[in-house]
Amino acid sequence: MRGQPGRTVTSRVLALLDAFSPASPALTLSELARRAGLPLSTVHRRVAELLAWGALERGGDGRYRIGLRLWEVGSLAPRGLGLREVALPVMEDLYEVTHENVQLAVRQGLELVFIERIAGRRAVPVRTRVGGRFALHATGVGLVLLAHAPAEVQERVLAGPLERYTALTVTDPGRLRRCLAEVRRVGYAVSDRQVTMDALSVAAPVRAPEGVVAALSLVVAHDRADPVALAPLVQAAGRVLSRALGGTPR
Numbered sequence: 001m002r003g004q005p006g007r008t009v010t011s012r013v014l015a016l017l018d019a020f021s022p023a024s025p026a027l028t029l030s031e032l033a034r035r036a037g038l039p040l041s042t043v044h045r046r047v048a049e050l051l052a053w054g055a056l057e058r059g060g061d062g063r064y065r066i067g068l069r070l071w072e073v074g075s076l077a078p079r080g081l082g083l084r085e086v087a088l089p090v091m092e093d094l095y096e097v098t099h100e101n102v103q104l105a106v107r108q109g110l111e112l113v114f115i116e117r118i119a120g121r122r123a124v125p126v127r128t129r130v131g132g133r134f135a136l137h138a139t140g141v142g143l144v145l146l147a148h149a150p151a152e153v154q155e156r157v158l159a160g161p162l163e164r165y166t167a168l169t170v171t172d173p174g175r176l177r178r179c180l181a182e183v184r185r186v187g188y189a190v191s192d193r194q195v196t197m198d199a200l201s202v203a204a205p206v207r208a209p210e211g212v213v214a215a216l217s218l219v220v221a222h223d224r225a226d227p228v229a230l231a232p233l234v235q236a237a238g239r240v241l242s243r244a245l246g247g248t249p250r
Helices: 009-018 029-036 040-053 068-074 081-098 140-147 151-158 173-186 227-244
Strands: 056-058 064-066 101-108 111-118 133-135 189-192 199-208 211-221
Touching: 009 029, 009 040, 029 040, 040 056, 081 101, 081 111, 081 211, 081 227, 101 140, 111 140, 140 151, 140 173, 140 189, 140 199, 140 211, 151 173, 189 227, 199 227, 211 227
Parallel strands: none
Antiparallel strands: 056 064, 101 111, 101 211, 111 133, 189 199, 199 211
């Protein structure tokens, strides 16, 4: 492209959309240009097109935000909407039994994406949101997804770097490898204060005919957690969801 060799129109549009984040959900035109690494004139043209289509919206403060049209398209992702629709009744049942946070996540590359959650009003606060990404090595759902990921994915994650969120986060590759083997052996994962020092999560796999496609978890306050008691509840919910997806629970 003139003035920007190697950057296509598509790559410029994607760079603009990628400029938004949970920490920066609203941006000015100048901020968009700086974050996307594009000339202000180019950003002005592309933003006008995105506004017309509905991918972006402009608020009364003049800042731009992700538009509902983009959310509508994103909701068509088969690993998102379809899985969520099947999972929600199971998650609601698990919530009614425990009144704790219930989360559902899938793996995307070397990260996980939370595709649904039910937050308990009196449950421990969590650092997750629907659509948010997180590392695979620290959370209960992440450990389940990583334990059942292809060997090449496991090796890339184990090669690091492994971010430390608390003093208890497992960042030693050898220890993490043993943790993953244990997850496969017992059929569930426990993440004890690895993300925050007040929370513990217990997660179990969700299977479809092609294998483990998601992970389901309970996140509870560490001081009232009993992983041995919670694990059968999460595993049972995982088996119900697996059967609904046509998978074979183990």
